[in-house]
Structures are given as structure tokens and as C-alpha cells.
Amino acid sequence: MALIFDIKRFAVNDGPGIRTTIFLKGCPLHCVWCHNPEGIDAKPVKLYTRKKCIGCKSCVDACPQHNLTLTPDGIKDSGRCILCGRCTDECPTLALQMAGKEWAMDDLMTVMEKERQVMEESGGGVTVCGGEPLMHADYLVTLLTELRRRGFHVTVDTTLYASQSTVTRVMPLTDLFLIDLKTMDSERHQRLTGVPNRQILDNIRYVSEQGTRYWIRIPLIKGVNADDDGIRRAAQFLKGLPTPPEVVNILPYHDIGKGKHERMGTHYNPEGIDMGEPDEATLNRIISLFGNMGLNAKVGG
Ligand code: SF4
Ligand code: SF4
Structure with missing residues (x-):
């Protein structure tokens, strides 16, 4: 696949x-x-568009790996991502998106x-x-x-x-x-x-x-x-x-x-x-x- x-x-x-x-x-x-x-x-790749981010922290709360942090410069990734996609599913503005899925x-x-x-x-x-x-x-x-x-x-x-x-x-x-x-x-x-x-x-x-x-x-x-x-x-x-x-x-x-x-x-x-x-x-x-x-x-x- x-x-x-x-x-x-x-x-x-x-x-x-x-x-x-x-x-x-x-x-x-x-x-x-x-x-x-x-x-x-x-493999899938996560993309983040700073200007679309409204700082709601839905992605931070959704991440089972505690990988994401909201900073004054936007969402930061700590390198513990397992590409589960929960953060991108929860993002209301498509600031976070996942490229790559099975069809x-x-x-x-x-x-x-x-x-x-x-x-x-x-x-x-x-x-x-x-x-x-x-x-x-x-x-x-x-x-x-x-x-x-x-x-x-x-x-x-x-x-x-x-x-x-x-x-x-x-x-x-x-x-x-x-x-x-x-x-x-x-x-x-x-x-x-x-x-x-x-x-x-x-x-x-x-x-x-x-x-x-x-x-x-x-x-x-x-x-x-x-x-x-x-x-x-x-x-x-x-x-x-x-x-x-x-x-x-x-x-x-x-x-x-x-x-x-x-x-x-x-x-x-x-x-x-x-x-x-x-x-x-x-x-x-x-x-x-x-x-x-x-x-x-x-x-x-
Ligand atoms: S893809 Fe999953 S593990 Fe990676 S940052 Fe998003 S919620 Fe966390
Ligand atoms: S869920 Fe989307 S809009 Fe909300 S803080 Fe995360 S990246 Fe920004």
C-alpha cells in the first residue's frame, strides 16, 4: 500500500x-x-502553517506523546512524534496537517x-x-x-x-x-x-x-x-x-x-x-x- x-x-x-x-x-x-x-x-509528514494557528492548544492536548508545546513563536515539536495524526485531526484551522494517508x-x-x-x-x-x-x-x-x-x-x-x-x-x-x-x-x-x-x-x-x-x-x-x-x-x-x-x-x-x-x-x-x-x-x-x-x-x- x-x-x-x-x-x-x-x-x-x-x-x-x-x-x-x-x-x-x-x-x-x-x-x-x-x-x-x-x-x-x-512515511507521513506533518506540516505546520504558523499564520493559520490561533493558539487554541487543541493539538497540544491531543498528543499522546506530549510532543507539542505552544510557544510565542507557535507550536514547537520536541522530536517524540509517532505520526499518529491526532493533533492534525483536532486542529480546527488546518494549521497542522498530515501529508500522506492510505486510501x-x-x-x-x-x-x-x-x-x-x-x-x-x-x-x-x-x-x-x-x-x-x-x-x-x-x-x-x-x-x-x-x-x-x-x-x-x-x-x-x-x-x-x-x-x-x-x-x-x-x-x-x-x-x-x-x-x-x-x-x-x-x-x-x-x-x-x-x-x-x-x-x-x-x-x-x-x-x-x-x-x-x-x-x-x-x-x-x-x-x-x-x-x-x-x-x-x-x-x-x-x-x-x-x-x-x-x-x-x-x-x-x-x-x-x-x-x-x-x-x-x-x-x-x-x-x-x-x-x-x-x-x-x-x-x-x-x-x-x-x-x-x-x-x-x-x-x-
Ligand atoms: S502526530 Fe501524534 S504523536 Fe505526533 S505530534 Fe501529532 S498527536 Fe503527537
Ligand atoms: S490545534 Fe491548530 S490552531 Fe490550535 S494551537 Fe494547534 S496548530 Fe494552532
Whole structure:
């Protein structure tokens, strides 16, 4: 059983049409810019939003571990938390929230069915992302099988950092892969994400050999991977694949993960890597570079 930490309705950037996106918890990568750091740990994670807290102490009183204290700076955690969730259940303002819970398949499908009409009329469907969904191969296969049985268009948003046997299991149940490509430089990839990129590149080639539909998504970050040489290497790699990607989505950097780290009590970009949003000239140049190689690249998506 994988935990789900969010379900996003009316998602328009997670594949074709309007989609419902299911976020599975747990990821083997630790990208410094991660937009969903609450999804990295496979266990539940507590988030605290200071400005929503009214100081009622319901959480303090509910905690069986006597872990929480109300201070002038808000609720403080003493490190004895067993993630039982009682404090978040009692919080009247959602200042304290728990990311990650088990969903019975029937309940999950009830949510998906509610969105069926809007998804189908827009040419959309269901997207499963994370975290890294391939980290939960058995659960993912069960989930995708059920979605396909019900006739939903199914997209899997993945890093492809997984064994080829896992990709082989998931591929026939997937209509479209959205695959992240961060950088072609394995050393840099290791420094920025915690893992090398060899397995990812091999799996991209494997998916392209099998003829499964896929889009590539490149988070473009000034100071990290927005240099022409690196982008040219990525374009050459993609162009040389047996079946190039249908689309290359260029996703300009933003620091949405920062606020989530604050709510989790953890540090965003602890090594202080210089990261920034690419300017319009850079974006235009990179789109042209892909276009000149015969690849269909666009900003966003
Ligand atoms: S999750 Fe449970 S143990 Fe942790 S702080 Fe909340 S009530 Fe206490
Ligand atoms: S229950 Fe919620 S609002 Fe009340 S003190 Fe705790 S975190 Fe703040």
C-alpha cells in the first residue's frame, strides 16, 4: 500500500486535457528544487502553517506523546512524534496537517468517477505522480489496472529511476509517460538529485524503443542546467532515440518548495546552490535550439 499525499482536480499541466492527479508518497531522488518535498519521505509528514494557528492548544492536548508545546513563536515539536495524526485531526484551522494517508481503492475510484465527465470531455484522464510512483511497483500496477479497467486515460509522471523490470510491468498499463530529464551530466545529476542519471537515460531509451507514448519534461534552472551546452546534449540525446518524445516541456524554475520546507521545519536548498528563474531570452533560445533539432519543445505543460 502506498500513501497518497494529494489529489489534484482540474489539473491542466499533467498531461493532455483536464486531469485528476494522484500523488504517491516516497521518492528515491532528493532534487534541491523539489516542488513537493512533503512527498519525498514514504512515511507521513506533518506540516505546520504558523499564520493559520490561533493558539487554541487543541493539538497540544491531543498528543499522546506530549510532543507539542505552544510557544510565542507557535507550536514547537520536541522530536517524540509517532505520526499518529491526532493533533492534525483536532486542529480546527488546518494549521497542522498530515501529508500522506492510505486510501481504499473504492474510495479513490469514487473520487475519480466524480471527475469522469470533465476529464473525458476535455480529452484528459488520470495522472499518477509523486514522489516517484515507480517506487511502489506493486501498488502502482494495481492502481493502473483498476483505472484502465474503468476506461480512464492513464498518464504516469516519473523520473524513470527504477529497474527496467519495473518499467516493463508498468508500460502496458500506461497510455503516456511524462518523464523528467534534469541534466545529461551524471556528476551534476548526482549532486542535485542524490542519484546518477545512467539508469534514467537507459530507461528513456528503453521506453522509446518500445513505442510507448512519452513526453519529456525539463525543469530549467538558471545556474544549474540552463546552459546551451547542456541543453544541446539533451536535445542530441532525445533526437537520437528510436522514437523521439512527442513533446519536450520546458518548465522554468520557481521556488514553491521553499514554503513547504518552512512548514515541515526542514531546510530548502541547504547547500545554498545558486538557482534562479531563466529569463525570456534564455527560454526563447532553448526552444529554438530544440526546434532546430526537429523536436517539439514548448514552455510549460
Ligand atoms: S502526530 Fe501524534 S504523536 Fe505526533 S505530534 Fe501529532 S498527536 Fe503527537
Ligand atoms: S490545534 Fe491548530 S490552531 Fe490550535 S494551537 Fe494547534 S496548530 Fe494552532
